[in-house]
Amino acid sequence: MLDIQAIREDFPILSHQVYGKPLVYLDNGATTQKPRCVVQKIENGYYNVNANIHRGVHFLSQEATEAHEEARKAVQHFLNARSSNEIVFTRGTTESINLVASSFTDECMSAGDEVIVSVMEHHSNIVPWQIQAAKKGISLRVIPMNEKGELRLDEYKKLFTEKTRLVAVTHVSNVLGTVNPVKEIIAIAHEQGVPVLIDGAQSTPHLKVDVQDLDAEFYVFSGHKIYGPTGIGVLYGKEEWLDRLPPYQGGGEMIASVTFEKTVFNELPFKFEAGTPDYIGSTALAEALHYVEHIGMERIAAYEQELLQYATERLNAINGMRIFGQAAEKGAVISFLVGNIHHYDMGMLLDHLGIAVRTGHHCAQPLMQALGIEGCVRASLSFYNTKEEIEVLAAGIERVKKMF
Ligand code: PLP
Helix, strand or coil, rough: CCCCHHHCCEEEEEHHHEECCEEEEEEECCCCCCHHHHHHHHHHHHHCCCCCCCCCHHHHEEEEEHHHHHHHHHHHHCCCCCCHHHHEECHHHHHHHHHHHHHHHHCCCCCCCCEEEECCCCCCCCCHHHHHHHHHHCCEECEECCCCCCCHHHHHHHCCCCCCCEEEEEEEECCCCCCCCCHHHHHHHHHCCCEEEEECCCCCCCCCCCCHHHCCEEEEHHHHCCCCCCCCCCEEHHHHHHHCCCCCCCCCCCEECCCCCEEECCCCCCHHCCCCCCCCHHHHHHHHHHHHHHHHHHHHHHHHHHHHHHHHHHHHHCCEEEEEEECEECCCCCEECCCCCCCCHHHHHHHHHCCCCCCCCCCCHHHHHHCCCCCEEEEEECCCCCHHHHHHHHHHHHHHHHCC
């Protein structure tokens, strides 16, 4: 059992009021709130350990460098990567995918080649490939889903051709909550000799992830969705793949030597970290990872499943409720529409009751198209949410219904 009240005290923002009502924060899929320890780490970093890293011989610079490299090890441990050389710090999931899309396409793809994605991808795992497609003449093939919002693995297997170069799929859908069977998806790709990138933006905050067990070539996530700061994220890549790919950006840090005639790139992981990295953000991210690991990812997952079940039952009892995403394996996300109430109206009126939900297409317009809707309302849960808050949401939805 988790002591939710004690956990909530770690997050000062959760006791705020909006419009004179207690805040009910159910927009965790977009970003999570930050525990005190993470904010303190940032403050301590700037007050006491701040100096540019990897360059200075002086005390502070060495201390800051050590803290940044310790943070890398914390991420390695969190993902169970083989080596800290396999952990590249980026600005987030979006930048990590753009990095792979750019470097992988440069190295491994030519006109006519194909990338397999799924119908439930976030735009950040569609558009970077389309940008490369326009430059290089590659194309996307799309795994469809069934009516419950589960990927059709039978159809997936049929998408492979001799031109397939990469599979890029989300671990957990940010709209449907579907937890995709990525281990199986990866194994199927490997049978065809095709590497796989997994978008872990919505999985890492909720599930225990083991990249060695999954055997993914690339796995990416964002710090701010896992209780860490904004502007920092991670690209995990198998060492042999990161070694093989060319750099994404040029600049300081990523070189071993530079002359006007020739530049030799730095070793991993620095080859992919051009310029001054967010060394304060990396240590704060490590703090966030320690925080969730201390609670325990398995306990987080179990409690969030209990909340999801409660919320699903409670919301399904509302007349006119349509929930999108009924996968057997589902994370703590409920996307819905009620009757013909527009999602913006629902979101705005819930907001006035103190309830923060997300409305719109959730950066997944192709998925909206597949569902035949323009947008929906999304309540995305965290381990700091409570059944009482679910009650407030259900009562709020009933109240909005009465207004229409
Ligand atoms: N992928 C998924 C599944 C997401 O839900 C998100 C954000 O909502 C992203 C990628 C992009 O993450 P970021 O904006 O942190 O780069």
